[in-house]
Amino acid sequence: MKNILVISYSQSGQLDEILDNFLTPFKDFEIDRVKIEPKQAYPFPWSSEVFFDAMPETVLEEPIELAPFQLQRGKYDLIIIGYQPWFLSPSQPATALLKDPSFRSVLKDTPVATVIGARNMWLNSQGSVVREVEEAGGYMVANIPYIDKVQNHVSAFTILHWMLTGKKTKKWGIFPVPGVSQHDIDNAAVYSIPLAEAVEKGDYKNVQEKILEMGDIRIPSSIMLIEARGKKLFVIWANLIKRKGKTAEKRAFWVSFFKWYLVTALFVISPPILIIHTILKPLMLRSIKKTREKYLYLGINKN
Numbered sequence: 546m547k548n549i550l551v552i553s554y555s556q557s558g559q560l561d562e563i564l565d566n567f568l569t570p571f572k573d574f575e576i577d578r579v580k581i582e583p584k585q586a587y588p589f590p591w592s593s594e595v596f597f598d599a600m601p602e603t604v605l606e607e608p609i610e611l612a613p614f615q616l617q618r619g620k621y622d623l624i625i626i627g628y629q630p631w632f633l634s635p636s637q638p639a640t641a642l643l644k645d646p647s648f649r650s651v652l653k654d655t656p657v658a659t660v661i662g663a664r665n666m667w668l669n670s671q672g673s674v675v676r677e678v679e680e681a682g683g684y685m686v687a688n689i690p691y692i693d694k695v696q697n698h699v700s701a702f703t704i705l706h707w708m709l710t711g712k713k714t715k716k717w718g719i720f721p722v723p724g725v726s727q728h729d730i731d732n733a734a735v736y737s738i739p740l741a742e743a744v745e746k747g748d749y750k751n752v753q754e755k756i757l758e759m760g761d762i763r764i765p766s767s768i769m770l771i772e773a774r775g776k777k778l779f780v781i782w783a784n785l786i787k788r789k790g791k792t793a794e795k796r797a798f799w800v801s802f803f804k805w806y807l808v809t810a811l812f813v814i815s816p817p818i819l820i821i822h823t824i825l826k827p828l829m830l831r832s833i834k835k836t837r838e839k840y841l842y843l844g845i846n847k848n
């Protein structure tokens with residue numbers, strides 16, 4: 546019998562629901578299902594101040610304290626990590642998990658698959674997760690990102706409605722429901738069938754390729770463009786806020802400054818850049834394809 550560790554964090558329960566469905570093809574395996582929690586829970590709904598105040602430590606990937614958790618074994622045939630990006634970085638609980646010594650010891654020499662429940666920007670965060678997994682001696686075999694597939698500005702607007710009210714509902718009755726679509730959540734297992742088959746055989750060759758063939762895993766080129774610079778700019782902001790925000794009042798001022806910068810960058814600066822990008826896209830198809838491939842296979846050995 547194969548032993549699988551499925552370890553994750555979900556604040557609203559969205560990623561839990563994705564994982565519950567994702568795991569249906571694994572019913573004949575021994576599953577150790579661990580849900581981690583921060584020692585001090587985040588507010589849900591978030592207030593705007595607390596939401597943006599989480600940025601510096603998230604981006605600088607500083608580990609928070611987790612509530613104690615227990616793993617049943619010291620070794621697994623496969624580890625599935627379920628996480629979500631926050632500010633283009635692994636969420637704070639995910640970072641804490643990846644830096645936890647007991648978790649790092651089970652990662653050693655173990656195949657790892659990641660299941661992501663994001664808005665649509667997970668590329669930089671996956672880079673960090675892969676780096677941590679590899680540093681701990683594990684190796685990536687698959688990555689299945691579930692995203693909100695509506696247009697970027699629309700999903701940015703609707704996710705803020707969800708996060709700041711706690712309601713995963715249509716804003717003003719006209720905007721789409723935020724987050725990963727219920728259709729994609731209900732059909733999450735489409736992508737896990739090749740992974741379950743690979744665990745059974747103990748052979749992960751081409752598993753990511755088979756997962757990608759199953760359907761509709763997308764990385765819009767506009768998202769690659771934003772992520773190419775986004776994280777570097779966030780690191781500059783994070784260090785600035787930490788340097789300048791030595792008192793609560795000063796920090797609140799700089800966090801608010803960052804919030805307005807982000808809103809301006811997203812809704813004022815990025816639209817004309819994206820129009821130019823769309824016009825020039827036909828000239829960049831080869832490099833876009835190459836970059837997309839790179840992210841779809843981050844850390845995964847293709848041979």
Ligand SMILES: Cc1cc2nc3c(=O)[nH]c(=O)nc-3n(C[C@H](O)[C@H](O)[C@H](O)COP(=O)(O)O)c2cc1C
Pocket residue numbers: 554555556557558559560561596599629630631632633634662663664665666667704708
């Ligand atoms: C503080 C914060 C920052 C977020 N930043 C991002 C991000 O950079 N990229 C992204 O795709 N989604 C982002 N999201 C959305 C989350 O990745 C996730 O999809 C959402 O919070 C639901 O996850 P849950 O299962 O933990 O409730 C953010 C959410 C929060 C709370």
